[in-house]
Amino acid sequence: MSEAYFPVGPGLGPEENFLSLDDILMSQEKLPGRAESSLPRLAFALGPGAGTGDSIPEGSKLEIPLWLAKGLHDSKRRIISVELPKIYKEAWRTVFSADANVVDLHKMGPYYYGFGSQLLNFDNPENPEIAQSLLQTFISRFRRIMDSSQNAYNEDTSALVARLDELERALFQAGQKGLNDFQCWEKGQASQITASSLVQNYGKRKFTDMDG
C-alpha cells in the first residue's frame, strides 16, 4: 500500500467531500422518488416508462441517482419528491435493531452509512429515527469488525469482508495495516531496508524475467 498517497476521504455526516472519489461513487446510487409535476421525458433517460410520449406524467415513480435528487430537490417540492429506499424504512430498521451483525450490508448498497447520512438532507419526518438507526447499527457491528481485523494475520480475509459496507471495509483495512505493522516490528523487520511496496509492484510488471 502506498504510504505517501493520501486520497480525499469521504465526508462526515450530511456533508460530502467534493473531491472524494468515495463520495462520488456513493452519490451515484439510486433513490426512489416521485415526479411532482409533469416532466419532459427526454431529460431523464431512465425511469420505468409509464407511458409513451414526451413527458412523464405527474405522480409516476422514478429512480434517480442521489446527486440528481439533491440538485432537483427544493423545499417547495415542485419537481421531485424523494422516498426512502427500503433499507432505511421502518421494517429494516427493526431488523437492524434486532441483530445488525447478520445483515449483508454490502448487498444492501455498498454505501449504507454514507448514503443514509445523505438522506438526512431531505426533509423527512423519519430523519431522527434513521440517524439513530444508522448509529446503532454501526455500534453493534463495530466490535466484530475490530476483533476480526486485529486477529486475522496472513490469512484470506475475503469471508470476513464480504458482508461489510465500504466504510466498514476501510476500517477493516486500517485494522489490518496496524496488525501487519505491529507484527513486522515484532519480527524485527521494521529496521530492515526494503524497497517500498510501490516500487516492488511496478517492478513486478516489467517484462524482463524477474523473481516475484
Added chain:
Amino acid sequence: MAAGGTGERRGLAPSLPLAAERRRFPRPRAAWRGGMAGERAAGLVRELHRAGGGNLPPFRAEGLRQALEEMRALYERNQADVSEAKSGRTDLIFLIRFRHCCLLRNQRCVLAYLYDRLLRIRALRWEYGSVLPNTIHFHMSAEEVEWFNRYKKSLATYMRSVGGEEGLDLTQDIKPPKSLYIEVRCLRDYGEFEIDDGTTVLLKKNSQVPMTRECGPFSSFPFTLMTSPAYPSFAAHLSSCACGSLHMLQAVCLAQDCSSALPDLVPQCSRHTAPQSWLCAATNPVCLGLKEGLSVFLCSTFYPAGNASI
C-alpha cells in the same frame, strides 16, 4: 436509456415479437447518445477508484474528452433555453435546472479524477524518487509529466533551503534508521578508499566495513541521484536477498566517452545461495555517485535472521 418504443400500446396493433416491434416502432433518439448524463465522467472515477493501492492507471484522454464534450453540449443547450425561458416559457425551467445539475456533476467527477491522479503522482515522487520508469511515464499525460517536474523542482528547492549548507534530503530515511553505521561488504579487492570525511578504509574482497549512512543513499529505494559533477558516475544495478541485504549486480560507467562495464559481480549473498528478489531492472539504473576509478562496493543492512534485538 431513453424512451423505448415498447411502452403501453393501447389501441395499436397487437404486440409483435420484440425485434419486429422495434423495427416497426423505432426508439426516439435519446437526448444524449449513450445513456444517462454524467455516466462517462462517473466511469472515469470508478476506474480510478478501482485501481487501489495508490497505483496510477493509464490516463483516459478519450473519456475525459467525451465528458468535456458532453458538458459543452449541455451548456450550449442551456444557453439557448435560458433566453427563451426569460421571454416567458416557464416549462423550460425544469430542463435548464436538470442540465445544470448534470453540468455540475460532470465538473465534479472530472475535477476529482484529475486531482486524485495528481495525488498519486505526488506519492510517486516520495516513494519512487526523481526518476520514474518508463512504464509509469506512459500512464501520465503530458500535463501531468509537466506537473511532476515542477513538483520535483519545488521539493528540491525546499529541501535545499532546509538544513544548512547542503540541504536535507527529506525523502531519505522516512523510517528512522536504527543505526548510524551500515555494514558494507566488498565483493572485490579495491584497496584504499577515502570517504568524504577524510578517513580511509581498506576494501578487500568479502571484508566488512562499517560506514556511515551519509556515504551513500542506502536508506531507501530507489536511490536518488547524488550531485557530484566533479566525478563521473557509475550506474549500478542492484538486487536484494531475502535477508534484506543488498548487492550490486553490475556497474556501468556513465562518463561522457566511456561506456565500459565493470565486470559482473557475484549476485549472491554470502549467507544464502540465491537472491530472492531483484529490485532494479536494466531500464532503471540508479546512480550512486561513486568516485572516479572506484570499483564497485556494495552495502548491506546487516540484520541477521533470528536476532531479536530491536
